Amino acid sequence: MRSDIEAASDGIDILQIAAFKAIGEAHIANLIDDLEGASDEADNVQLSQSMEEWSKGFIARKRGRRNRSARLNTRKAAIFLLILLGAFSVTTLSVEAIRVRLFEYIIETQEKFTRIYRTDDHSMLSDPELDINHYYYPTIVPKGYTFKSYNKEADILSMYYSNGTDEIIFVQFETAGDWNFDTEDAEIIEVPINDYPGYLILKGERSMLFWHNDRNEFLIRGLISADDILRIAESMKEKK
């Protein structure tokens, strides 16, 4: 929400803000008038079956995500409580025991709430500067991997990264697809990627991650660890 500091930094005063607010309200009133005028046409819009299914899934996921968030917060609180209890009983613990407890807490924080990456076993990448108007690219890849090539067919952009022997493929596409993955004997884990739902599929040494944001769907696969594939996904930047 807007702060007074932000308002002051705009160099405008309260009366002007009130005037802009009033004009904004008038804009909404105009907008609603226009909508009401076209209500018959809007009522005739037929939503697709896939849209209806999406809405049900989205609302159900929203519920799941909020519950999961509540669970995480509670778990976080429990960890703090554990630390607090540890502090009270400090006289009964050895220095080594306290270290172990703190170390565990940091690891828990890393895995559940704050991801802090070591960069010594990864390489930072810059924009590959493709001859395409808009795309996403990873800024972190496992050490030894570099950008090799790309391929664009219809709205599907595939980017290839290689360390000389193995390959990581990063695919992005705008059109919602119907994908079939070979998940026999695979482990499937739901993972949030920058607040969007994703699915991590682990099969032997091979990892695959599938997720989306508001604009695109994405797929990464390669002979890399789950941790590496998540780092690649979360490092993604948008080139406009």
Next chain:
Amino acid sequence: MFFLAAIESDIVRNHLEEIYHLYAKELNYVSHGILRDYHEAEHIVQSAMIKVSHYIDENTDVRCNRTRGLLVIIVRRLSYNVYNQRKRRSDVNIEDMEDHIRDDKALSPELNILRLEDRKYVAKLMASINESYMDILTLKYMYEYSDKEISDMLSISEGNVRTKLSRARKACQRIIGGDQDEK
């Protein structure tokens, strides 16, 4: 704690369901009017639902014009993002026109005494010059969202939000000053 979170979650879920049933067709209509593609329009509506879900809580009045207007603004702006990307178009002409507007921070005193009946006219005129400016001005001053929140909602950079806000304020001053016909 779990119980309260579950109740809040159910209320929000019900809000989202109601928003979908009340406005999905209308939002699709708005987006289709810009993109002329039902599939893309549905994709835009889905994006708008995801974005607005971050700002819905148990106190949200789903049926009020405030909520309806917010949804329409988000859908409209996201649709134009896609439209401009698709056509590789930008609103250069409008930006050029706005560059002629004086770069004063102190706005016209007329803004402060704007009569109620004039506001709709000013809003309409502003929207006719550049609808995105009016949308962003509304998100900022009526909905009181921060630049960052507007940037997230409309999938544009914070710098772009600030630029458009600055130009929207100047355009407002220009219109109220009676120079709106100068281009």
